[in-house]
Amino acid sequence: MSTGNGSNGWVGQAIRRKEDPPLIKGQGEYTDDMYLPGMLHAAIVRSPEASATITNIDKSEAEAHPGVVAVFTSEDMAHDFLGPLGTVWAPPGVEMHDPGQWPLAKGEVKHVGQAVAVVVAHDRGTAIDAAELVLVDYDTRPAVVDPEQALEDGSPLVHESFGTNRTHDWSVGGGDVDAAIAEADVVVERRIVNHRTSGAPIEPRCSLAEAQGDGVTLYSSTQVPHIARFVLSGVLGMSEDKIRVVAPDVGGGFGSKLQVYGEEALILGLARRLGRPVKWTETRSEHMATSHHGRDQVSYVTFAATREGKVTAIKLHTICDLGAYFGLLTPFTPELGFPVGNGCYDVPNVDLRFTGVFTNKFETDAIRGAGRPEIMHWGEVMMDQLADELEMDPVELRRRNFIPADAFPFETPLGIVYDSGNYQGTLDMLLDHVDMDSFRREQAGLREQGIYRGIGLSTYVEVCGLAPSRAVGPQGVGLQAAFWESAMVRVHPSGSATVYTGTSPHGQGHETGFAQIAADRLGIDPENVDVLHGDTDQGPFGWDTYGSRTLAVGGESVGRAAEKVQEKAKKVCAALLEAAPEDIELAAGKYQVRGSPDKSMTMGEIAGAAHIPPNELPADIEPGLEETSFYDPENFVFPFGAHACVVDVDVETGKVDVVRWVAVDDCGPAINPALIDGQIHGGVTHGIGQALYEQIVYDEEGQLVTGSFVDYALPTAAEVPMFETDRTETPSPVNRLGVKGVGEAGTIAATPAVVNAVTDALKPLGVTFMNMPLTPMRVLEHIQGGARPTEQGREIDTHGQGTAGSGPARTEEGGGLR
Amino acid sequence: MSKTAHVDITVNGERHSRDVEARTLLVGFLREHLGLTGAHVGCDTTNCGACIVHVDGESVKSCTLLAAQCDGAEVTTVEGLARNGELHPLQQGFWDHHGLQCGYCTPGMIMAAADLLQRNPDPSEDEIREGLEGNLCRCTGYHNIVKAVQAAAGQEVRA
Numbered sequence: 001m002s003t004g005n006g007s008n009g010w011v012g013q014a015i016r017r018k019e020d021p022p023l024i025k026g027q028g029e030y031t032d033d034m035y036l037p038g039m040l041h042a043a044i045v046r047s048p049e050a051s052a053t054i055t056n057i058d059k060s061e062a063e064a065h066p067g068v069v070a071v072f073t074s075e076d077m078a079h080d081f082l083g084p085l086g087t088v089w090a091p092p093g094v095e096m097h098d099p100g101q102w103p104l105a106k107g108e109v110k111h112v113g114q115a116v117a118v119v120v121a122h123d124r125g126t127a128i129d130a131a132e133l134v135l136v137d138y139d140t141r142p143a144v145v146d147p148e149q150a151l152e153d154g155s156p157l158v159h160e161s162f163g164t165n166r167t168h169d170w171s172v173g174g175g176d177v178d179a180a181i182a183e184a185d186v187v188v189e190r191r192i193v194n195h196r197t198s199g200a201p202i203e204p205r206c207s208l209a210e211a212q213g214d215g216v217t218l219y220s221s222t223q224v225p226h227i228a229r230f231v232l233s234g235v236l237g238m239s240e241d242k243i244r245v246v247a248p249d250v251g252g253g254f255g256s257k258l259q260v261y262g263e264e265a266l267i268l269g270l271a272r273r274l275g276r277p278v279k280w281t282e283t284r285s286e287h288m289a290t291s292h293h294g295r296d297q298v299s300y301v302t303f304a305a306t307r308e309g310k311v312t313a314i315k316l317h318t319i320c321d322l323g324a325y326f327g328l329l330t331p332f333t334p335e336l337g338f339p340v341g342n343g344c345y346d347v348p349n350v351d352l353r354f355t356g357v358f359t360n361k362f363e364t365d366a367i368r369g370a371g372r373p374e375i376m377h378w379g380e381v382m383m384d385q386l387a388d389e390l391e392m393d394p395v396e397l398r399r400r401n402f403i404p405a406d407a408f409p410f411e412t413p414l415g416i417v418y419d420s421g422n423y424q425g426t427l428d429m430l431l432d433h434v435d436m437d438s439f440r441r442e443q444a445g446l447r448e449q450g451i452y453r454g455i456g457l458s459t460y461v462e463v464c465g466l467a468p469s470r471a472v473g474p475q476g477v478g479l480q481a482a483f484w485e486s487a488m489v490r491v492h493p494s495g496s497a498t499v500y501t502g503t504s505p506h507g508q509g510h511e512t513g514f515a516q517i518a519a520d521r522l523g524i525d526p527e528n529v530d531v532l533h534g535d536t537d538q539g540p541f542g543w544d545t546y547g548s549r550t551l552a553v554g555g556e557s558v559g560r561a562a563e564k565v566q567e568k569a570k571k572v573c574a575a576l577l578e579a580a581p582e583d584i585e586l587a588a589g590k591y592q593v594r595g596s597p598d599k600s601m602t603m604g605e606i607a608g609a610a611h612i613p614p615n616e617l618p619a620d621i622e623p624g625l626e627e628t629s630f631y632d633p634e635n636f637v638f639p640f641g642a643h644a645c646v647v648d649v650d651v652e653t654g655k656v657d658v659v660r661w662v663a664v665d666d667c668g669p670a671i672n673p674a675l676i677d678g679q680i681h682g683g684v685t686h687g688i689g690q691a692l693y694e695q696i697v698y699d700e701e702g703q704l705v706t707g708s709f710v711d712y713a714l715p716t717a718a719e720v721p722m723f724e725t726d727r728t729e730t731p732s733p734v735n736r737l738g739v740k741g742v743g744e745a746g747t748i749a750a751t752p753a754v755v756n757a758v759t760d761a762l763k764p765l766g767v768t769f770m771n772m773p774l775t776p777m778r779v780l781e782h783i784q785g786g787a788r789p790t791e792q793g794r795e796i797d798t799h800g801q802g803t804a805g806s807g808p809a810r811t812e813e814g815g816g817l818r
Numbered sequence: 819m820s821k822t823a824h825v826d827i828t829v830n831g832e833r834h835s836r837d838v839e840a841r842t843l844l845v846g847f848l849r850e851h852l853g854l855t856g857a858h859v860g861c862d863t864t865n866c867g868a869c870i871v872h873v874d875g876e877s878v879k880s881c882t883l884l885a886a887q888c889d890g891a892e893v894t895t896v897e898g899l900a901r902n903g904e905l906h907p908l909q910q911g912f913w914d915h916h917g918l919q920c921g922y923c924t925p926g927m928i929m930a931a932a933d934l935l936q937r938n939p940d941p942s943e944d945e946i947r948e949g950l951e952g953n954l955c956r957c958t959g960y961h962n963i964v965k966a967v968q969a970a971a972g973q974e975v976r977a
Contacts, residue, residue, distance in 0.1 A: 016913055016914060016916070017913070017916065019921070020912070020913045020918060020921070021913070023918055023921030023924055024896075024905070024909040024912050024913055024918065024921075024924060024928065025856070025896065025897065025899075025900060025905075025909065026854070026855070026856020026857070026895060026896035026897040026925045027856070027897070028855075028856075028921050028922075029855075030855075030858070030922065032855075032858075032859070033849075033855035035850070035853075125839070125841065200956060201920070201922070201956055202858075202860040202861075202866055202868055202920070202922045202923045202954055202955065202956055203858065203860065203920065203922040204859075204860065249920075249921065249922075250920065251858070251860075251920045251921070251922025251923075252919070252920040252922060252956050252957055254956060283862055284860065284861040284862045284863065284866075285862070506920055507919035507920030507921070507957050508919065509919070674916045675916070677916075677961075677962075678916050678919060678957075678958060678962060680959075681958055681959030681960075681961040681962065682919065682956070682957045682958050682959045683959075684959060685958075685959035685960070686956070686959075708861065708862070708863045708865070709861045709863055709865035709866060709954070710863050710865060714954050714956065716947075716950070716951045716952075716953075716954065716960075717946070717947040717948075717950045717951060717953070717955075717960040717963065717964065718947045718948050718950075718951045720959055720960055720961075722943070722961055722964065723959065723961050746959075
């Protein structure tokens, strides 16, 4: 069946968002905007220690504080929770240590910020005041914050019972990497640090729960209401029909709300216990400490190549700092990018190894890109490092290694099939926008004036569209879940429609994009398509929003459900116009008899007949006009693109300014080009933030140093340029829409482009390699340190700050190669 | 126990006379006492600007001001911007130019931009960017926010 775009051509148009009118008038409804009658407020007592035994909790003073309703510890709530929270990853044949994570600490704390007790009061201020009156005695133990030190013999153990800080080892490979390295003309090795970051949506997390009869409702600022219900039913020991989870307007997620947090279980438990609504709103300091972090990996990377610039092998060992406990995807997040381990390049030998490590820090988990930014970062930095070693233009090196456009579908040595691509095409378009020859002339001229300008490229491919369930589910990679997506399309008697999606937005524009997809297939205006989401009591079960899956899985499902409705509409129309259903076509918003456009009906007329059937309608056509689709793709989708970043580096202060950004992306045919551009702008800015400004830092005792936006610097409007965006459109054969995802692409592309640009700028000063974040201090250290010794291309790492991606600063140079 | 303060504040043209806990922040007064939830709290440290409203015509971060300090003041919030059902040019600009995604920073961003345009009706791109430095947005990369402000200023907006 190929009903395609229908007729009106709403798909492809940059129409204004349906979501916006309430939001621009201050009429959005975020969780913290909700006030229920009789609502109580919770505040959480958190550990100030990174590693300690709790020897006593005295809550008497807090309980006596006026306005306090209750103070609970883990002991008090021993019967409220059946089991702990933990990861959903159980890779077949891999030993994995998951300590489990209870909503309130049971006798021990393993990181700063761990919840120890909860205070419930009539108002938030009172709850916060009383939380400070809960006296907790701690017997502290040595903490470990550096993942490489945590692997050494004699390191303090985060969880004594495991006898090791190593959580698991996981590897994947193809070809013969060691032989290829032995035979290579050139081998480049680097130690590449991808430091710890925060998702930092501007809306902090908030949960509000109320009990009704034997059921509960949780309103929560979550990306994953369906998964939350699924997980919380197990933690609370309630059947799913008794739990309703609603994600109202959600103020950004970036992965930090792709989690089922202890606080969500806790607030639900409190609402059941107390029989009154209970709300908890995270402070920003709580967000920095206990909303999951991202990245924090140290990668030892080897690239082998011929003298002519053909990459023959990629070898990786990544040490992954996972923190003290597991969230949903904690141990899997670094590995999530493995399908694109060979990047855009035809490399026959690839070997990727990952080692997870416990430290006394909060958990890392999926943050925008989740595994792919890390893989593309080392991959694209290494391409420039290799080009430097070969004294070859980085553009030329990439050209020589691209998988050719006529080779798709392309099976990589890791057994992954890239669906479609034209990597040379996006790079060529990029170079139409950026004339490299004139840039080099300009650069040389500016250097004479003391201005250090550099350009950095990133040609990325990423993997998204989670699904396919068979590949990533229990018998595949080992996630204990499935990743199909649902949609229900209901046409009302007057011909307007409601679309229910199992995905759950937090700013992306699902309501607009999905309305466009449905409108074309139904033959109505998107104005008349309402898209509902984020409520487990509405519409079919779904798997929510993350991993750039929404359009390629959820949008495709909307398209398929709408196509089913269209088929039925054609049957109804055919019966009433006395034609064969196959002779009915949808054109210009009308269902008409092919060749007789005067014989036609609108969707309104058809829907009326479907709901109030006239006698002419045969009895074998069921009344109503509503269809559901459950769509599970057969493969991932692989968006790609080419970005260029231009920076100016002030060599006196070390300050880096991004002065130009050009992005050419390919996520298949556009549904709404404005939404695509918006995702790229935001995604790139997120990457610029990591590359230049943002870092979660713990000190040697495991104290969080960056506990607010005063210390954790998000980019502002003054730090980024206008973005120049362009697109190619290579359809994916995986789904009927031909679409891929774009929510994370900008972030995935961005960090190596920045690092390569700064390195390019500082080359005349002898700087050849740097690790993020390129803060003024870090850049100055490199400028002052100059070139490092090299030996047959085996350059010693010159990162200036710690072996851990989030560890304490060190004055000495970090470790060399292993 | 906490002391109370009497405040008499005019919000979006409507006068409100209340006894509030002395430590009540202006943003708390607006959100919890008046049910005006357009101003949001994003950071608690005066960094993000999601809470910006106008007090006596000037943009302020309402998370860093006590309600008691605003006794006798005229406050305008994002809810008070549209007049007679007509969107304010900035609201229109944000909608027309996809200047928001999750929308959480948007009320503060619009109020800060309104103050900026009041002081500088024809700002350059750099002046817009510097003028909005006190407002954080994690979604948009600011590109379309700049365009929205340019549109509201009646400037030509490049594609």
